[in-house]
Amino acid sequence: MLESAEILGLIAAACTTSSFVPQVYKTWKTRNVAGISLIMYFVLFIGVVLWLLYGIVINSLSVILANSITGLLVLIILILRIRYGLQHRK
């Protein structure tokens, strides 16, 4: 059985990870990326990959799970930001 600390971690992970889903949806739908910082998503992606490595090293299920999915979602937003950002400039 999971410890209560790990349950708290998993709920936290579920929140921070799922939070990026509405941003993916919104950006996908509206293609409006003018207000979104490219540098934020670039640095965030590097950070999330490092958190994933940290999770593997300390063997924390919450950290590994959260950062695998978050990394994917942040990467999607980063790609959409670059793609629609370039279209916007044309």
Place this chain on the structure above:
Amino acid sequence: MLESAEILGLIAAACTTSSFVPQVYKTWKTRNVAGISLIMYFVLFIGVVLWLLYGIVINSLSVILANSITGLLVLIILILRIRYGLQHRK
């Protein structure tokens, strides 16, 4: 001395936390929040607060440090998003 795992965690924390600074700056300067998901920053803020509690429970310096500062930055973006979002509608 810190273990190498904790050093990795602190570098990861520095990246994910500092990533929100350019978004705060951009939103503060441009007041353009049309592309930013309100739901994302609302759920993210709740998640970061839960991560902070998790960090306190498991006594992880990286998790506590990262999420205190991230929580503050995400709260600023959330407030700007609500404030400029309302102005945009007028």
